[in-house]
Amino acid sequence: xxxxxxxxxLSKRYGDTLALDSLDLTVAEGEVxxxxxxxxxxxxxxxxxxxxxxxxxxxxxxxxxIDAWRDPVSAHRRLAYVAGEPFLWPALTSAETFEFMAxxxxxxxxxxxxxxxxxxxxxxxxxxxxxxxxxxxxxxxVAALASRADxxxxxxxxxxLDPLMEMAFRESVHEAKERGxxxxxxxxxxxxxxxxxxxxxxxxxxxxxDEGTLDALRHLSAHTVEITFEDEPPELGPLAxxxxxxxxxxxxxxxxxxPIGPLIAALANARVVALTSREPSLEEIFLHHYDHGSSGSG
Amino acid sequence: MAxxxxxxxxxxxxxxxxxxxxxxxxxxxxxxxxxxxxxxxPTLKDRLDFAHSFGDNKAVRLFYGVPHxxxxxGGYVSWRVxxxxxxxxxxxxxxxxxxxxxxxxxxxxxxxxxxxxxxxGTAFVAPMVAVAAGVVVLWTAALAGLLVGGxxxxxxxxxxxxxxxxxxxxxxxxxxxxxxxxxxxxxLEIGTAALGLALALRIVADTTSSLEFLRWVTPxxxxxxxxxFTGSQPGVLVLPLLASVALLVVAAAIARGRDVGSGLIATxxxxxxRLGLLSSATAQALRGERGSLAGWLVGIGFFAVVFGLLSDTxxxxxxxxxxxxxxxxxxxxxxxxxxxxxxxxxxxxxLAIGLFCCAQIAALRREESDQRLETxxxxxxxxVRWLGGRLALAVLGSVALALAAGLLAWAGAxxxxxxxxxxxxxxxxxxxxxxxxxxxxxxxxxFAVVPRASAGITYGLVSVAFVWELFGALLxxxxxxxxxxxxxxxxxxxxxxxxxxAAAVMLALAAxxxxxxxxxxxxxDVVGA
Ligand SMILES: Nc1ncnc2c1ncn2[C@@H]1O[C@H](COP(=O)(O)OP(=O)(O)OP(=O)(O)O)[C@@H](O)[C@H]1O
Ligand SMILES: [Mg+2]
Numbered sequence: 001x002x003x004x005x006x007x008x009x010l011s012k013r014y015g016d017t018l019a020l021d022s023l024d025l026t027v028a029e030g031e032v033x034x035x036x037x038x039x040x041x042x043x044x045x046x047x048x049x050x051x052x053x054x055x056x057x058x059x060x061x062x063x064x065x066i067d068a069w070r071d072p073v074s075a076h077r078r079l080a081y082v083a084g085e086p087f088l089w090p091a092l093t094s095a096e097t098f099e100f101m102a103x104x105x106x107x108x109x110x111x112x113x114x115x116x117x118x119x120x121x122x123x124x125x126x127x128x129x130x131x132x133x134x135x136x137x138x139x140x141x142v143a144a145l146a147s148r149a150d151x152x153x154x155x156x157x158x159x160x161l162d163p164l165m166e167m168a169f170r171e172s173v174h175e176a177k178e179r180g181x182x183x184x185x186x187x188x189x190x191x192x193x194x195x196x197x198x199x200x201x202x203x204x205x206x207x208x209x210d211e212g213t214l215d216a217l218r219h220l221s222a223h224t225v226e227i228t229f230e231d232e233p234p235e236l237g238p239l240a241x242x243x244x245x246x247x248x249x250x251x252x253x254x255x256x257x258x259p260i261g262p263l264i265a266a267l268a269n270a271r272v273v274a275l276t277s278r279e280p281s282l283e284e285i286f287l288h289h290y291d292h293g294s295s296g297s298g
Numbered sequence: 299m300a301x302x303x304x305x306x307x308x309x310x311x312x313x314x315x316x317x318x319x320x321x322x323x324x325x326x327x328x329x330x331x332x333x334x335x336x337x338x339x340p341t342l343k344d345r346l347d348f349a350h351s352f353g354d355n356k357a358v359r360l361f362y363g364v365p366h367x368x369x370x371x372g373g374y375v376s377w378r379v380x381x382x383x384x385x386x387x388x389x390x391x392x393x394x395x396x397x398x399x400x401x402x403x404x405x406x407x408x409x410x411x412x413x414x415x416x417x418x419g420t421a422f423v424a425p426m427v428a429v430a431a432g433v434v435v436l437w438t439a440a441l442a443g444l445l446v447g448g449x450x451x452x453x454x455x456x457x458x459x460x461x462x463x464x465x466x467x468x469x470x471x472x473x474x475x476x477x478x479x480x481x482x483x484x485x486l487e488i489g490t491a492a493l494g495l496a497l498a499l500r501i502v503a504d505t506t507s508s509l510e511f512l513r514w515v516t517p518x519x520x521x522x523x524x525x526x527f528t529g530s531q532p533g534v535l536v537l538p539l540l541a542s543v544a545l546l547v548v549a550a551a552i553a554r555g556r557d558v559g560s561g562l563i564a565t566x567x568x569x570x571x572r573l574g575l576l577s578s579a580t581a582q583a584l585r586g587e588r589g590s591l592a593g594w595l596v597g598i599g600f601f602a603v604v605f606g607l608l609s610d611t612x613x614x615x616x617x618x619x620x621x622x623x624x625x626x627x628x629x630x631x632x633x634x635x636x637x638x639x640x641x642x643x644x645x646x647x648x649l650a651i652g653l654f655c656c657a658q659i660a661a662l663r664r665e666e667s668d669q670r671l672e673t674x675x676x677x678x679x680x681x682v683r684w685l686g687g688r689l690a691l692a693v694l695g696s697v698a699l700a701l702a703a704g705l706l707a708w709a710g711a712x713x714x715x716x717x718x719x720x721x722x723x724x725x726x727x728x729x730x731x732x733x734x735x736x737x738x739x740x741x742x743x744x745f746a747v748v749p750r751a752s753a754g755i756t757y758g759l760v761s762v763a764f765v766w767e768l769f770g771a772l773l774x775x776x777x778x779x780x781x782x783x784x785x786x787x788x789x790x791x792x793x794x795x796x797x798x799x800a801a802a803v804m805l806a807l808a809a810x811x812x813x814x815x816x817x818x819x820x821x822x823d824v825v826g827a
Binding site: 048051052053054055071072074076079083087088089091093096097100101102104105106123124125126127129130217232251 | 371467481507567568569570571572573576577578579582586668669672674675676677678679680681822823824
């Protein structure tokens with residue numbers, strides 16, 4: 001399978017700050033890739049390098065096999081970008097903005113655009129300067145989605161959108177995926193990433209600390225097992241890969257990061273009333289990386 | 299109170315680069331006038347000659363106003379300093395007020411301030427206090443220049459006051475324009491139009507004896523009527539003070555009553571799409587800039603007509619050797635003929651078109667710092683095409699301005715029966731281009747290399763080069779230092795021959811700088827604010 005995005009050893013240094021540290025990244029065609037990381041992790045930096053807006057300090061980035069820095073125009077013919085903040089032309093109305101961006105892009109799916117305008121409830125006769133921030137964000141989104149570009153690069157596209165519009169956005173990304181478009185989605189909204197993305201990468205201080213499908217990430221991370229006993233919980237003693245904490249008068253909570261067998265064996269003679277096991281939420285995986293990330297564990 | 303002080307300090311710091319460069323200009327111009335006069339007209343006879351031939355000359359009055367005493371240093375300096383620096387003072391006042399009020403508000407920072415425990419009144423008054431402090435800085439600088447030149451302290455202080463008085467009025471106008479318009483751009487357009495009107499009125503009053511009373515309706519005329527060193531009329535000072543206070547009071551009242559972020563002039567925010575000039579990034583840039591281009595055309599066109607009308611007013615008699623020497627230093631050995639006068643005036647169009655080029659660089663940079671450039675370049679728009687398109691627009695705009703200046707000056711001169719041909723005057727216009735385009739290209743280079751400082755560098759360079767050409771010769775500095783200014787290499791067409799070699803060199807340098815700029819811009823990061 002050919003890749004929509006390919007980065008090799010991609011690094012960017014701003015003065016003393018190493019904003020991106022030797023990133024290796026592959027996003028396959030047709031994939032929806034979630035890009036996560038705390039503030040200042042280097043997500044926007046990555047995107048600027050993918051767009052050829054900033055010059056890599058080392059390494060290279062390719063979009064559909066086209067070098068992002070050397071030949072940005074060819075690369076941009078195949079992608080559409082939604083910036084984290086909507087920087088548009090204040091004196092143009094939305095309709096004029098769509099027309100302008102479509103002309104520069106070399107065309108847009110006008111029928112789909114009308115559908116999106118309807119879906120996102122945009123007043124296209126209003127000048128951009130009179131639009132609220134969320135509405136300006138929607139103008140960007142509609143322009144990008146209507147371009148039907150092979151790759152959508154979205155940097156926190158839903159910041160400022162209300163929940164209804166968030167649903168409209170998800171629907172649109174699903175449609176893009178169905179059409180075989182690739183989506184690179186940088187986001188802080190974990191439920192959104194969980195709902196949309198096939199694969200997730202977690203960035204921390206310029207390094208990719210974890211990557212994989214959501215399922216794979218879950219398997220690699222700790223399960224939470226909660227056990228309720230008839231009366232006073234037993235001493236479980238030290239168990240490899242299990243962290244035990246008290247969770248009330250008659251309950252224990254265990255964080256199991258390896259196989260669950262040893263814990264089950266240790267419970268064999270205990271009088272267990274109830275046992276629940278659940279996979280970690282993306283939020284827990286995420287927080288785990290943010291807290292312990294400096295060790296670089298994956 | 300602490301909040302007010304913090305706001306004022308912030309506002310003062312925001313404007314300090316501009317205030318410092320204007321202060322430098324004020325100090326230097328004041329000083330150079332004193333030493334230049336003493337140097338050029340050492341004896342009473344020289345001064346009498348000068349007064350005789352220049353005192354009543356309308357073309358000279360156009361630039362400097364009406365002289366009242368050209369026999370003393372003070373009288374001469376008062377005339378020259380007042381004539382030029384009052385315009386700069388007004389410009390500074392306008393820029394400072396709009397920067398402190400409307401720019402802050404447009405950027406949304408005013409909203410932040412008002413969301414804190416700050417009253418609307420404070421949010422208006424505190425930045426105005428900072429601007430007033432800036433006026434004091436300018437006054438001090440002008441005074442220092444005069445004192446270093448050796449003029450009497452009391453009269454110098456009064457002349458410096460007369461010189462900065464238009465700043466007070468235009469601070470008020472800028473504050474009012476900031477209430478009327480919702481954008482910095484429109485506020486500056488309103489203020490610039492007012493300044494243009496004030497200058498036009500002063501010129502008409504100073505050159506037409508039947509309309510002298512018009513001097514009393516323009517702040518630039520009030521400054522003249524204060525007559526420092528030539529029979530002071532301190533009572534006139536009441537006029538700019540009253541005008542300033544009245545404007546500020548009205549502005550403050552509007553500021554208190556309106557929504558933050560809005561202006562009083564209702565703007566229509568909805569309309570059916572207009573799809574003209576959206577076919578490329580360059581076309582869209584023209585769409586955005588065409589209003590300001592029209593403003594430049596009107597301004598330059600007005601002065602071209604006036605210059606044409608006044609081109610034959612130099613008296614040919616009574617020119618002593620010293621006067622001729624002085625004129626030669628100004629590059630105007632033949633200024634006594636109409637075509638000579640026109641050639642000299644067109645040096646100002648080199649300046650004006652150079653400033654137009656500065657404005658283009660500032661617009662380029664604003665597109666980048668507002669991050670609209672990032673939006674544009676993430677579409678399939680190449681950097682070279684974008685910058686090349688902007689360069690082409692600036693060049694075509696400059697050419698349009700140059701030719702309009704030539705055409706309209708010819709028309710003005712023709713009504714006076716002055717025998718200059720249209721091709722000659724179009725040539726005079728075109729002759730402005732090599733130097734102006736050299737500034738444009740240097741500005742582009744600055745934009746490529748040091749984007750954040752590029753607008754300031756370009757404006758600074760044009761102003762310094764012009765002031766140096768105008769006054770450097772009066773200082774007996776080595777010739778090569780004068781050669782540094784591109785203005786020094788502009789032949790005074792139509793009176794003097796076109797300096798083909800110099801023009802070719804400047805154009806070649808401009809081309810090299812522009813190519814270098816494009817190369818460097820291709821390789822740099824796009825940097826926001
Ligand atoms: N133009 C720049 N000049 C200097 N430093 C920069 C620049 N852009 C980003 N940085 C630095 O690089 C690091 C990564 O920034 P980046 O904007 O990529 O973070 P991010 O992951 O997008 O964060 P957020 O979630 O807040 O948007 C930060 O430390 C930032 O300060
Ligand atoms: Mg970011």
